[in-house]
Amino acid sequence: MTTNAASRLLKPEVLARLGTLELVARTVVDGVMTGLHRSPHFGFSQEFAEYRAYNEGDDLRFVDWNVYARTDRAYIKRFQGETNTAVMLLLDASASMNFGSPVSKFDQARFLVAAMAYLTRKQHDALGVAVFDSKVRDFHPTSARPDSLARTFSLLERCEAGEGTDITEALAGLRANLTRRGLVVLVSDLYAEPEALSAALQPLSHAGHELVVFHVLDKEEIEPELKRVSALRDLESGETVVVEPAFLRAGYRSKFNAHCDAVESLCTGLGADYVRLHTDEPLDTALQSYLRFRERRAR
Amino acid sequence: MSVLLPLYLAGLLGLALPWALHRFNNTNPEEKPFPTARFLEPAQPPVSRKHRLRYRTLFALRVLALTVLCLLFAEPVIERFLMTDRASVLQVIAVDRSLSMQAGDRWQKAKAAVRETIENRGEGDALQLLAFDSQLSLMSEVTQDAEIIRKAMAGLEPGQTHADYGVLMQRLDHLAAESDVPLSVTIISDAQRSSLPSRLNTMIATRLQSLSFIDTSSSTDINYSLAADVRTSDDVNAQISLVVASSQATRAKDNNNADTTAEPVRRTVVVSQGDKVITRETFDMVPGQRLTRVLDPIPLPINNTTLFEIAFAETDSLAGDNALTSNVRQSSPTLFAVGSLEGQVNENARVFVSTALEASGKVEVDDSGNAMDRLTSDIRHAVIFIPSVENYVLPPEIAKFLDAGGNVLLIVATGSSSDKNAKSEMTGLVDNAHPLALGDIDWAGTRFHGLSAMPLKDSDQLLVETSDHIPLLIERATPRGILLLLNDALDGERSNLPFQPAFVALMQNVLQYFNATNSIPQEAIAGDQVNLPANVQVLDPDGKPMFALADTGAARSLVFERPGLHTVVDSHGEQYLSVITDPRESDLSLLNIKEIKAWEQRDLSSAEPPLMADKEVEPSARSTSDRQQARSNASGMWRWLLPLLVLLMVCESLFANRRLMVKRDGA
Numbered sequence: 001m002t003t004n005a006a007s008r009l010l011k012p013e014v015l016a017r018l019g020t021l022e023l024v025a026r027t028v029v030d031g032v033m034t035g036l037h038r039s040p041h042f043g044f045s046q047e048f049a050e051y052r053a054y055n056e057g058d059d060l061r062f063v064d065w066n067v068y069a070r071t072d073r074a075y076i077k078r079f080q081g082e083t084n085t086a087v088m089l090l091l092d093a094s095a096s097m098n099f100g101s102p103v104s105k106f107d108q109a110r111f112l113v114a115a116m117a118y119l120t121r122k123q124h125d126a127l128g129v130a131v132f133d134s135k136v137r138d139f140h141p142t143s144a145r146p147d148s149l150a151r152t153f154s155l156l157e158r159c160e161a162g163e164g165t166d167i168t169e170a171l172a173g174l175r176a177n178l179t180r181r182g183l184v185v186l187v188s189d190l191y192a193e194p195e196a197l198s199a200a201l202q203p204l205s206h207a208g209h210e211l212v213v214f215h216v217l218d219k220e221e222i223e224p225e226l227k228r229v230s231a232l233r234d235l236e237s238g239e240t241v242v243v244e245p246a247f248l249r250a251g252y253r254s255k256f257n258a259h260c261d262a263v264e265s266l267c268t269g270l271g272a273d274y275v276r277l278h279t280d281e282p283l284d285t286a287l288q289s290y291l292r293f294r295e296r297r298a299r
Numbered sequence: 300m301s302v303l304l305p306l307y308l309a310g311l312l313g314l315a316l317p318w319a320l321h322r323f324n325n326t327n328p329e330e331k332p333f334p335t336a337r338f339l340e341p342a343q344p345p346v347s348r349k350h351r352l353r354y355r356t357l358f359a360l361r362v363l364a365l366t367v368l369c370l371l372f373a374e375p376v377i378e379r380f381l382m383t384d385r386a387s388v389l390q391v392i393a394v395d396r397s398l399s400m401q402a403g404d405r406w407q408k409a410k411a412a413v414r415e416t417i418e419n420r421g422e423g424d425a426l427q428l429l430a431f432d433s434q435l436s437l438m439s440e441v442t443q444d445a446e447i448i449r450k451a452m453a454g455l456e457p458g459q460t461h462a463d464y465g466v467l468m469q470r471l472d473h474l475a476a477e478s479d480v481p482l483s484v485t486i487i488s489d490a491q492r493s494s495l496p497s498r499l500n501t502m503i504a505t506r507l508q509s510l511s512f513i514d515t516s517s518s519t520d521i522n523y524s525l526a527a528d529v530r531t532s533d534d535v536n537a538q539i540s541l542v543v544a545s546s547q548a549t550r551a552k553d554n555n556n557a558d559t560t561a562e563p564v565r566r567t568v569v570v571s572q573g574d575k576v577i578t579r580e581t582f583d584m585v586p587g588q589r590l591t592r593v594l595d596p597i598p599l600p601i602n603n604t605t606l607f608e609i610a611f612a613e614t615d616s617l618a619g620d621n622a623l624t625s626n627v628r629q630s631s632p633t634l635f636a637v638g639s640l641e642g643q644v645n646e647n648a649r650v651f652v653s654t655a656l657e658a659s660g661k662v663e664v665d666d667s668g669n670a671m672d673r674l675t676s677d678i679r680h681a682v683i684f685i686p687s688v689e690n691y692v693l694p695p696e697i698a699k700f701l702d703a704g705g706n707v708l709l710i711v712a713t714g715s716s717s718d719k720n721a722k723s724e725m726t727g728l729v730d731n732a733h734p735l736a737l738g739d740i741d742w743a744g745t746r747f748h749g750l751s752a753m754p755l756k757d758s759d760q761l762l763v764e765t766s767d768h769i770p771l772l773i774e775r776a777t778p779r780g781i782l783l784l785l786n787d788a789l790d791g792e793r794s795n796l797p798f799q800p801a802f803v804a805l806m807q808n809v810l811q812y813f814n815a816t817n818s819i820p821q822e823a824i825a826g827d828q829v830n831l832p833a834n835v836q837v838l839d840p841d842g843k844p845m846f847a848l849a850d851t852g853a854a855r856s857l858v859f860e861r862p863g864l865h866t867v868v869d870s871h872g873e874q875y876l877s878v879i880t881d882p883r884e885s886d887l888s889l890l891n892i893k894e895i896k897a898w899e900q901r902d903l904s905s906a907e908p909p910l911m912a913d914k915e916v917e918p919s920a921r922s923t924s925d926r927q928q929a930r931s932n933a934s935g936m937w938r939w940l941l942p943l944l945v946l947l948m949v950c951e952s953l954f955a956n957r958r959l960m961v962k963r964d965g966a
Contacts, residue, residue, distance in 0.1 A: 096334040105334075191335045221334050231328045234336035241339040242328050255338040 011282050013102040015111050022153045024111050025118035028283050086126040086142040086182030088209075089113045089152075090174070091159070092216075094133040095235040096191050098161035100218030100279040106161040108279045109187040109216050112286055114156055116185060119287070121149040126182070129155055132170035133162045141177055164236040167192045171200040181208040185290070187277075189216050191236075194262040201270055211272030212293055214286060215263060218279045222256065224248045307372035310365070317361040357954050364947040371940045388424045388508065389441060389480045392416050392448070393471065395488030396455060397432045397462035398825075398884035400515070402522060402548075402617040405489050406457050408515035412487045413452045416513075417445045425480070428452060432460040433826045435470035459619060459862050460826025461881035462488065464898075465496025472504035481508035489516040489548075490890040493883035503901060512895050516887075520548040520616035521586060523566050524885030527609045529625045536596035537627050539607065541568055544882075547586035548616075550891040557588035567612040572600060577607070599627065606864065606875075620885045624840075624864040626875035628821060633814060636673055637666040639684040640694050648710065648789040651797035652682050655806035662810060674700045680813045684710045684788075693782075701780035703870050704832060706813040711753060712788035723748045727766040733774070735812050737762055740804045747771070747794040753786045772805075779833055781813060819867045822877045823859050829876070830856045831867070837876070838866040 015024045054063060054074035062076045091113050097106035113129065120127045128142030129152045138155050140148070167188065178184070184204055190197060190213070205211055226245040233240045243252075260276070267274035275289045333339070392413055400406050413428070420426060428438040428451045439451040467486070475482035484507050488494070496502065504510070526542040543566065547558070563583040570577045577597055582590050599605070610622030635656050638644060644666070653664040665673065674681055674696065683697060697707055723746045731738030742763075750769045755761065762783075763772040775782045789797050796802050823829045831837070833855075837845040840863030846855075859865065859878040867876050890898075 099332060099334045189334065191337065218334070224333075226331075229328045229342060231330040232333035232336065232339060233330055235332050235334055237336065239336045240330065241336050241341050243339055244342040247340055247342070251340060252338050259338065 012108050012111065012279060015283070016103045016107060020153070021110065021114040021156050022118070022150075025114040025153070028111065028115035028287060029119050029122065085123075086128065086180045087116070087120045088128040088130065088142055088174075088178060088182060088184045089116055089120075090171070090184065090186045090188070091129065091131045091156070092133070092165065092167070092186075092188030092190075093131045093137060093159055093161050094165035094189075094191070095161055095163055096165060096189055097216070099221065099235060101220065103279055104161070105189055105216040105218055105279055108277065108283075109214070110156050110159075112214060112216075112277065112283055113185075113187055114153060115283060115287055116290060117149055117152045117156075119290075126180075127152060130170075130174055131155065131159045132167075132174075134164045134166040134169060136170050136173045137162065139174070139177060142180060142182060165191055168196045168200040171204065175203055175207070178204070178207065178209065182210070183212065184209045185212045185214065187214040187216060190263050194259070194266050197263060198266050198270070201267070201272065205270045205272065210293075211267070211270060212290060213263075213267045213272050213274050215260065215274065215276045216279070217260075217276060222278075223253060305373055307369055310369040310372065313369075314362055314365050317358055317365070357951065360947055360951040360954060364944060364951055367940050367944045367947060371944060387480065388421055388483050389427060389478055390416070390420045390424045391427050391429060391471065391474070391482055391484045393429045393431055393435070393467060393484060393486045393488075394438075394452070394455065395432070395462050395486070395494075395515075396430045396457045397491070397494070398457065398459050398619050398880055399462070399489055399491050399617060399887060400457035401619050402489070402887060403517045403520045405515045405517070405520075408517075409487045409513075410452060412485075412513040412515065414449070416485050416487075417448055420445075424483070428455075430455055431467045431470075432458055432462050433466060435467055458826075459860055459880060461824075461883050462491065462494040463496055464488075464494045465498060465501035468502045468504040472506050475504070475506035475508075482506065483509045483511075485511050485513060487513045487515060489887075490514045490895060491516075491884070491886070492888045492890050493886045495890075502898065505901065507901075510899050510901065512899050514889075514895065516548050516889050518548050518550075518889075520887050521564075522546045522617040522620070522885055522887050523584065523611060523613075523615050524617075524620040524880075524882060525568065525609065525611060525623060526879070526882065527607075527623060527625050528628075529607050530628045531599060535599060537599050537607070538596055539570060539594040539609070539625075541580065541592045541594065541609070542589070543568065543582050543584065543592070544589040544885060545584045545586050546885060546887045548887040548889055549586075550889045558586045561585045569610055569612050570594070570597070571608045571610075572606065573608075579612070617885065617887070619862070620880045620882075623862070623879055624877065626821070626864065626877060633662045633680065633810065634678050635662050635664045635810075636671065636678045636681040637664050637683075638668070638671045638681075640671055640696055641686065644684045645712075645788060645790045647791050648684065648797070651789050651791070651802065652710070652806065655797075655803045656682070656810060658803050659807055659810065671696065674705065678705070680706045680708075680810070682708045682710065684712065686712055697782075701777045701782055704779050704834060706781040708783045708785060708809055710785050710787070710789055712790075722767075724750075724765040724767045724769070726763060726771065727768065728761065728764045730760070730762045733760070733762055734815070735762065735805075735808045737772075737805075737808070740801045740808070742799075742801050744799050745794065745796050745801055747787070747796070749793050750786055753784070783809065819869070819874055820876060821874070822879065824881050825860055825862045825878050826858065826881060828856045828858050832869070835867055835869040838868065840864055842866075 015027065054076050058076050063074050064076070067073070067075050091109055093106065097109060098104050100108070103111075117127055117129065124144070126142040126144040127140075127148045129138075129140045130136055131138040138159060140151055140155060165188075167190070186201075192200075201211060201213075226243070226248055229242060229244050231240045231242045264274045264276075273289070273293045275286055277283075277286045394409055394413065400409060417426065423443075425441050425443050426439075426445060426448050427441045428448050430436045430438050438455060439447055442448070471482070471484055490512070522545070524544045524546070526544075528540045529537050530540075531537045545564070545566075563585050566582045566584055568580045568582065570579070578594060580592060580594060582592070584590065605627035607625050607627070608622065609625060615621065637649060637652050637656075649666050653666050656662045656664050665678070671681075671683070681700065685694065693701075697709070701707060725747075726742040726745055729737050729740075729742065747765045747769070750765060750771070753770045753773070755770060755773060756775065758776040760774045760776075761770055762774060764770050769786065771786050773784050773786075775784060787794050787796055789802075791797050819831065819835070820829060835846075837857065839845055839861060845857065845865075859876075862878050862880050865876040865878055867874050
């Protein structure tokens, strides 16, 4: 698969036409990995970390035959990253996520979560997923069981964007279930006060979790355009505000950009990785960012 | 501008629809979903929504299209206005001045009707006086000065000719078409039934705004008319035939039948010459009766007077047809000169020609050796033998004879071949359309051999040729007179034509052709046009010439309006032309009231009985007559509105589609 073809397949509107999230995930991951393997600049490496005894069912490609020849015992090479990291994927399913084009933020987030779930299991890490809005709606604890990926896909397939957002409440509810240190990936549009976000994320950071924050945004909320006075209805609260086009071109953008900057700064301050993801952008950029984060963490 | 069907303007209320659609479709701000309102600020101060039209250009196109559509159905017209006088209506008064208007008090009634029409005209209406009989004459210009009309009417008198309502209506229709203002017509006439045209649809004038008819007839009018024919066959006695007819001014549809219930009235016809009464003849007549009587032969006077005055002894309502002067018509044969300008005529040919011409008994042939000397005197027709026509030049004697109005049949004996063994040819081309009626002649048995080709001029008309394309009979154009050339010596040697029945028929046809073409009629009806040959002068009954000297050289036609005995003088002498009154004017039977009303309403089929079945109306006249009156006098704008409407609809569709596409892309 060429780079151009992979990029084309990773476009959100293309992924939206795929039948299932599993297929989406495979497409995204395989496309990214193929591109990664052909890229001379990719810094991801698989360095040998340790041996472990061969168990029935392990991939024979990773058997160190030199050791077998010398010892008559089969050992599996284990590389950096294959350390059974617990990855918890948090998907924001609030009503504000149901906005955007060519695909909604929620769909874009689901594609990303599905791809990361697939990648997680491909790397033999434990996978967990939680869907929340004002509270946690669905939760699968991290697990390395073979069916964890299928269960994750099933959850992602049936979930829909719901009500209002309360990240603080939702993450507070999750903290108790995240007993094992690992990687926490938050995919959300982060419509909360920076202080509330800080209050939600800081405990996780203090608990030793590695944080990755994907800030999902749509072009129309970043730079909205109106031709005439319009009444804009808040998708979560239902509040309607009549605004003038001139305000959206100036006042709104400055406020919005300030919020985004505040959020980014907050995440950076917590040591979390912050990635902005637009609904009209292919997922390879986001996934590459995630992989680079994993690489840095492994070193 | 005005509209003919204003009800359709109610459709303009539909303009409220596009206005409402464009005006009110954005009363409330458009509501759109947005992820969060936390960064939004309500518009300050509270929005006082400016109600304005959206898509103004599209709105304008739609409004314009609807307006044009309504106007199209309402049929706006631009009424033409008089540049001068600012008249709103032109009141035309058409006065009948035919012969019948002399009857009784009709003319006095007509004058009174004119005065009344002038007094009752509308404010600002212009006036014009016309007089009609067989033609329409302008008696005044368009004016708002009633005095001009009165003076014009004072100088008008009824004439001697016949009235034709068809001609009148067609001229009025044409006048209305050229007028800048609507034409309102008042016809003042005696409603004579005989004035109806033979083609009734000519009475339909659709461009008139209104038509009213003032009937000046009187039911008490009774008229007796007289016609006579005086002939002699022996120049000793004159035979007079009289036709006497009576007519009463009734409104019955058919006044041809005599009213046998009425008491007969005795009428006396007096025949005189000068002061001497020759004879009297009495007739007992009832209205509607027509009697013919041939009087006993009357010896012609020794003084060679051939004129007879024939008149009623009594008077009646219409005196114009009560007397006439009739000339004795000579039943004398037509003179033909047969001869040759060079040498002797072949004896056989002379006999053949003379015999063929005299076959009808109406021709006297002078084939003596002195015949050619008479060409310039009293002979009008000649058969002349010549050996050839060299270089298209006629002998000067013949040219002179033709210039004097004579008619010549040239027997051209070209060539010398009398070889009977030469190939025999039949007749080929025969011009059936020529007045010689050559197609009626049986040429079957004729054979020609040894004819020589006869050169033709460009202006020659080939009438008969042989089957090998040798011209046999041609007519050569001449300024005056008729010149026929026959390419056959008629000696019985080059052809068998003289022995065939075709030859006699040919000569008789030549005789008729010569007689008909430039003969002068002996009788004409007042008002009719008579064609006269060149080089004639006409003297009226008072002996005054009717042509200027310079005008006598060309053939012309003349309308004889005055009844009486006219004299036509030409190079061959004088002859009388009797102009009589039109017998149609003698019939006083009238149109009934319903017929007149139907005429005024321009619906001849509504008369009782119908003056004209609807199917008789020409399609164009029917469709035009169905229109409203004002429409016929106005300039309809539908020719401009309809293409404009189509253009507007196309622009609206293109513009609307473009806006929709923009909106779709924007969404």
